[in-house]
Amino acid sequence: MTEEIISIKNVWVYYGKIPVLEDVTLTIKQNDFLGVIGPNGGGKTTLLKVILGLIRPDQGEVKVFGKDPREGRRLIGYIPQYTRFDPNFPINVFDVVLMGRYRQIFKGYTQKDREITLDALETVGMDEFKDRQIGKLSGGEIQRVFMARALVREPKLLLLDEPTASIDPEMQKHFYELLADLKNRMAIVLVTHDISVVSTYIDEIACLNRRLFYHGKTEGGLGMLEDIYRCPVEMIAHGTPHRVLKTH
Numbered sequence: 013m014t015e016e017i018i019s020i021k022n023v024w025v026y027y028g029k030i031p032v033l034e035d036v037t038l039t040i041k042q043n044d045f046l047g048v049i050g051p052n053g054g055g056k057t058t059l060l061k062v063i064l065g066l067i068r069p070d071q072g073e074v075k076v077f078g079k080d081p082r083e084g085r086r087l088i089g090y091i092p093q094y095t096r097f098d099p100n101f102p103i104n105v106f107d108v109v110l111m112g113r114y115r116q117i118f119k120g121y122t123q124k125d126r127e128i129t130l131d132a133l134e135t136v137g138m139d140e141f142k143d144r145q146i147g148k149l150s151g152g153e154i155q156r157v158f159m160a161r162a163l164v165r166e167p168k169l170l171l172l173d174e175p176t177a178s179i180d181p182e183m184q185k186h187f188y189e190l191l192a193d194l195k196n197r198m199a200i201v202l203v204t205h206d207i208s209v210v211s212t213y214i215d216e217i218a219c220l221n222r223r224l225f226y227h228g229k230t231e232g233g234l235g236m237l238e239d240i241y242r243c244p245v246e247m248i249a250h251g252t253p254h255r256v257l258k259t260h
Contacts, residue, residue: 015042017169017199018063023072025058032058033069034223040169045195047214047230048203054221056203057093060171063201064090077168089162091155093173093203099147105157106142109133112161125164132160136190152183159190169199176206188213 018040025033033055040046048056061067062074065081076084109132113125133139136156141149146157155175162170172191176184184206191200192213204210210217210230219226 016040017042017077019073019075020059020062021073023062023069023074025055025062025067026070031222033062036072036220036224038218038224038227040199040201042168042199043195044199044201045191045213045215046199046201047210047217048201048220049205049207049210049217050220056220057173059220060090060173060201060203063171064088086165087168089165089167089170089198091158091162091170091172091175093175093177097146101147103146104143105133105138105146105149106130108146108157109160109164112164128164128166129160132163135163135194136160137186150179150183152179152187155179155183155187156190159187163194167198169201170194171201173203174205175202176204184209 016039018038020036020038023033023036024031036055036059038059048059050056058067062069063076063081064085065074065076065083074081077087078084106129110121110125110129112132113121113128130139130142133142136159138153138156138160141153141157146154149157159175170191176187179187188209191202194200195215202209202214214230216228217226217230218224
């Protein structure tokens with residue numbers, strides 16, 4: 013039986029008096045590769061922050077590896093939509109990734125930390141760049157570095173919030189191929205607007221527009237969403253649907 017690692021039950025989140033998530037129930041299991049799609053402002057980033065324990069729901073229950081999200085998130089690697097850093101800061105790729113092993117103040121890095129850092133850089137194909145200053149990399153290379161920094165935490169779940177929004181199509185292809193390999197080692201939740209990625213690489217989809225309108229297999233699911241919304245899937249991903257029906 014596949015292990016359930018994330019349990020979200022009847023979750024509501026409000027920003028002021030405005031509901032951002034409405035009665036969302038979702039489970040994520042070991043080695044799932046889930047794509048989360050939906051219109052802008054539909055609550056996708058909020059959902060990731062709920063899983064990370066950065067936002068506490070106003071109603072409902074969230075368990076991360078059977079614990080409160082703030083305890084369970086140590087087993088999560090996270091790549092936000094935008095990662096701000098000073099490109100002129102004099103730090104090399106190796107040290108940026110090594111920082112992902114940081115655990116406790118006044119406690120230095122061990123030899124194991126350095127070995128795990130090198131392994132992560134090899135996994136993402138950036139080991140040859142380990143001594144390069146971070147600001148000298150392309151957008152796609154920087155995203156691979158941040159992926160390595162997430163991987164050094166040795167996560168059981170990887171959360172990615174539109175990680176390829178600012179990189180070129182060729183680098184996007186390599187990035188998604190990397191994710192396809194990683195899904196054998198961990199569960200992955202990917203927020204994306206790219207429907208071609210969903211249909212090519214992702215096993216399951218969740219369509220979120222404040223409410224969860226669909227969660228199931230990608231194969232056949234995209235067509236079902238078109239029937240439900242009465243508009244092309246591309247419009248579901250980027251805009252606001254004309255009509256919504258709850259399906260669970």
